[in-house]
Amino acid sequence: MLSLDRDDLEDGLEEAKSNNLAADLGKLDLNGQPGPLAAVVGVPGRSSRLGLDIGPPISPVQSWSAEPSLTSTIYIVGIEKAQLYPDIIYAHSSIPDTIILALPSPKIDSWAYKDALMKLVATIRPLMDVSTRILLKPGSNRHIDLVIESADKDDSLSPAIEALPRSADEVGSRKSIIPIALLLLCSFSLDNVVQVDALTKGGISNVLLSLVALWPDSNPPRAALKRVNEVLLGRVDR
Numbered sequence: 623m624l625s626l627d628r629d630d631l632e633d634g635l636e637e638a639k640s641n642n643l644a645a646d647l648g649k650l651d652l653n654g655q656p657g658p659l660a661a662v663v664g665v666p667g668r669s670s671r672l673g674l675d676i677g678p679p680i681s682p683v684q685s686w687s688a689e690p691s692l693t694s695t696i697y698i699v700g701i702e703k704a705q706l707y708p709d710i711i712y713a714h715s716s717i718p719d720t721i722i723l724a725l726p727s728p729k730i731d732s733w734a735y736k737d738a739l740m741k742l743v744a745t746i747r748p749l750m751d752v753s754t755r756i757l758l759k760p761g762s763n764r765h766i767d768l769v770i771e772s773a774d775k776d777d778s779l780s781p782a783i784e785a786l787p788r789s790a791d792e793v794g795s796r797k798s799i800i801p802i803a804l805l806l807l808c809s810f811s812l813d814n815v816v817q818v819d820a821l822t823k824g825g826i827s828n829v830l831l832s833l834v835a836l837w838p839d840s841n842p843p844r845a846a847l848k849r850v851n852e853v854l855l856g857r858v859d860r
Contacts, residue, residue, distance in 0.1 A: 662686040662757065665803055666832040671812040674803060675759040676796045679836035688755040696742075697722045697761030697783075700798050704734035710741050712769045716778040721745065722765045725798060728845035736849040742802070743809050743853070750810055758803060760788050760795035796840035801850050804830050804842075808854050821854060 663679055664670040664686035673686040673693075699722055701707055707724035714720075723742055726734040746756070764786050772779055789795045807813055807829050808821055834841055 662688075663836065664688070665807070665836065666813055666829070669813075670807075671755045672803060672806055673755065673757045674799060675757060676799050676837065676840070677792050680838060683836075686757075688757070692753050693755040693757050694719045694721075694746075694749065695757045695759060696720075696802075697759050697765050698725055698795070698799050698802055699723065699761040699763060699766055700725050700727065700789075700794070701763070702727060702730060704731050704738075707766055710738045711745050712766050714769050714772060714779050716772075716776065717780050717783060720780070720783060722761055722769060723802070724766055725802075728801075728843055728849055732845050732849060735846065736853060739802075739805055739849060739853045743805065746806070746810070756806060756812065758799050758806075760792075760799060762786065762789050793839050796837050797842050797846075800830075800833050800837070800840045801842045801846040803833055805850050805853065823851065823855070826851060826854060 662673045662675045662685060663683055664673050668684045668687050670686075671688070673688055697720070699707075701724050704710075704724075704726045710724050712722040712724065723738065725738050728735040765783060768779065768782060768786065804826065808826055830842075830847070
């Protein structure tokens with residue numbers, strides 16, 4: 623995996639899933655009593671400053687060790703066309719620790735997708751310090767609409783935002799969120815392991831594999847991986 627070109631990452635992950643991950647799945651006791659499943663998983667480990675609320679991984683893990691008061695939440699909402707939500711980043715003054723990212727399709731609108739990635743990094747960078755924790759969750763168009771509709775109101779939106787239903791497409795949500803997790807881990811070293819200043823394609827591949835190993839059905843589309851790599855490595859080629 624570490625020697626693969628970014629355009630070959632998807633095929634490499636498929637091979638890993640059919641070999642190494644299949645062996646790992648075979649070790650699970652699916653007939654026994656399952657252990658407790660964490661609602662939020664720290665990636666790649668529970669002490670990471672990045673947590674994902676995207677459903678349970680293939681085996682029980684410990685819950686994410688993060689203080690809610692130090693956590694900023696990002697809802698990821700997949701949109702078909704960037705023109706539908708041109709602002710990309712949506713926030714409300716009553717919930718300063720919550721933003722909603724309108725994420726275009728990497729296949730249908732790849733340059734708008736890349737622009738959304740860059741805007742997300744630029745938005746988060748001023749907020750980052752050693753105590754910052756980030757939680758990624760799937761959202762829906764209703765999350766964006768609620769923030770837009772309430773733009774001129776001072777009432778707190780926190781309960782309303784949290785009460786909105788998640789996307790019904792859990793696998794699709796994972797495929798959308800995993801590239802964002804990869805982007806943030808490699809942009810800010812939220813696991814205190816990734817060396818951002820010495821980032822390489824091999825290092826990015828290693829982080830990606832650690833994420834997909836937890837959720838094998840979350841293998842991101844090739845177009846998304848390509849744009850994430852371009853942002854992380856400062857590439858401008860098509």
